[in-house]
Amino acid sequence: MPIDQAPPIRTARAPNWELPEILGVKIRATPYQPKSMRNFRSPLEPVPEAMEFILTLKSPIPARALGPVLYVGKERLTESEAIDAEGRELRFWAFNRSRLKEGAPIIMVWDGDEPAKERKKAKFTYAPPK
Numbered sequence: 001m002p003i004d005q006a007p008p009i010r011t012a013r014a015p016n017w018e019l020p021e022i023l024g025v026k027i028r029a030t031p032y033q034p035k036s037m038r039n040f041r042s043p044l045e046p047v048p049e050a051m052e053f054i055l056t057l058k059s060p061i062p063a064r065a066l067g068p069v070l071y072v073g074k075e076r077l078t079e080s081e082a083i084d085a086e087g088r089e090l091r092f093w094a095f096n097r098s099r100l101k102e103g104a105p106i107i108m109v110w111d112g113d114e115p116a117k118e119r120k121k122a123k124f125t126y127a128p129p130k
Helices: 114-119
Strands: 022-032 049-059 069-070 074-076 080-082 089-094 107-110
Touching: 022 107, 049 069, 069 089, 074 089
Parallel strands: none
Antiparallel strands: 022 049, 049 089, 069 074, 069 107, 080 089
């Protein structure tokens, strides 16, 4: 008795959404001024004593609906922007400097992911600028 068999199902490979390695971190105290919007007012207020974290990445961040989040210890930084045209440099903003703890690991993850397993492998730690 012959058996009909369907051809094997071809599945596409899942996209590579791995975040690139952080090659360098520059930290400085600088005022934050929200970008002006075309059609509405920004909900963010200026912060005169903000901290700026500039990350240099091994490669650009993959395009995805979720964005990257930077953890400095337990402090979650979500406000960010690409600095260069290639997307290998990102700027993150910390609006409350008192919540940043010296020696805290600096980890980048996708929004919604927890950095718990990554903390021990942190290549960079926070040190307040001099």
